[in-house]
Amino acid sequence: xxxxxxKAAGKESExxxxxxxxxxxxxxxxxxxxxxxxxxxxxxPDSDDLPEGISMLSxxxxxxxxxxxKIIKLYQNxxxxxxETLEKLQEVGSIVMEQExxxxxxxxxxxxxxxxxxxxSSCTMYLEGDYKSTEIKDLIxxxxxxxxxxxxxxxxxxSKIGAHVMNGASCCGRYIKDNMEPxxxxxxxxxxxxxxxxxxxxxxxxxxxxxxx
Numbered sequence: 001x002x003x004x005x006x007k008a009a010g011k012e013s014e015x016x017x018x019x020x021x022x023x024x025x026x027x028x029x030x031x032x033x034x035x036x037x038x039x040x041x042x043x044x045p046d047s048d049d050l051p052e053g054i055s056m057l058s059x060x061x062x063x064x065x066x067x068x069x070k071i072i073k074l075y076q077n078x079x080x081x082x083x084e085t086l087e088k089l090q091e092v093g094s095i096v097m098e099q100e101x102x103x104x105x106x107x108x109x110x111x112x113x114x115x116x117x118x119x120x121s122s123c124t125m126y127l128e129g130d131y132k133s134t135e136i137k138d139l140i141x142x143x144x145x146x147x148x149x150x151x152x153x154x155x156x157x158x159s160k161i162g163a164h165v166m167n168g169a170s171c172c173g174r175y176i177k178d179n180m181e182p183x184x185x186x187x188x189x190x191x192x193x194x195x196x197x198x199x200x201x202x203x204x205x206x207x208x209x210x211x212x213x
Contacts, residue, residue, distance in 0.1 A: 024067045024092040029099065032060045036105055053108075061112055061191075064096055065198045068119055072126065072166055073205050082127050089123055118188040119195060121155060122162025131160040136171050139164075143185040151184050158188035165196050172196065 041053035049055075068089065075085040096116065101109045125131050134142075139161050146154035165171050172189045173196075180186050 023071055023088060024064065024095055026095055028063075029095050032063070033101065033105065036060070036108075037102060041108075057108060057112060061115065062194060062198065064092075064116060065119055065191075065194055066202065068092060068123060069166075069195065069198050069202055070205060072123055073202050075127070077206050079206075085127060086124070089120065093120055114184070115187055115191045117155060118158045118162055118191050121159040122166060122192070122195065125159040126163035126166040131163040132167075134160065136161055136164055136169060140172075140175050140189075143189075144183075146183075146185055154183070154185040155188065158185055158192065161189070162192045162195055165192055165199065170196070 036053060036056055039053035039056050041051050043051055050058075071080070071085055071088045071092070074080050075082070080088065097113055097120070139157050143154050143157040143161070146157070161171055172193045176186075176189055176193060
C-alpha cells in the first residue's frame with residue numbers, strides 16, 4: 001500500500017511540470033532591447049564585418065525563432081496538444097509582436113517583426129495542415145509572382161513553405177540569391193531559411209523538466 005501511494009505521489013509530482021516552462025519571457029525580451037540600445041549600428045570602413053547592432057539583431061531573430069520552434073518540436077513529440085501549442089504560440093507572440101519599443105529602435109524592430117510574421121503564420125499553417133497539396137517549387141513561383149498590394153497572398157504562400165519545412169522538407173537556400181529583389185516574399189524566404197537552420201539545431205530536442213527552455 002505504501003509503495004502504491006509512493007508511485008501515485010510520483011505521478012502527481014510529474015504531471016504539472018509543463019506549467020513551469022517559459023518559452024519566451026518579458027525579461028528575455030527586455031534584455032535584448034537593452035543590449036540593442038547600447039549596440040553600434042554604424043559601418044566601420046576598415047572592417048568587412050557586419051555592424052555590431054546588425055549582428056545582434058540577427059541573433060535576436062534566431063533566439064525568438066528557436067524558442068518558437070521548441071514549442072513545435074514538443075507538439076511533434078506529443079508533449080502538447082494542438083490547442084496547447086496554439087496557446088503557447090500566442091503567449092510568445094504577445095511578447096514578440098505586440099510590444100511598444102524605444103523610438104530609436106522602432107524601425108529595426110518593426111523590420112524584424114515583419115520577418116517574423118512568417119514564423120508565426122507558418123506554425124499555424126503547420127498545425128492546421130493546410131499546406132500539403134502544393135510542392136515548394138510551385139509555391140516559390142507563385143509567391144514571386146505576387147506584386148505590390150498582394151502581401152497577404154504572399155504571406156499565405158510563404159507560410160505554406162514554412163509549414164513544409166516544419167514537416168521536414170528542405171528549403172530555401174537554393175532559392176535565395178544575393179541579387180534577388182527585396183520583396184516581402186523574398187524576405188520571408190530568408191526567414192524560412194533561418195527556420196530551417198533552427199530546426200536542424202533542435203534535431204534532438206525534447207522536454208527537459210524544470211528548465212527554462
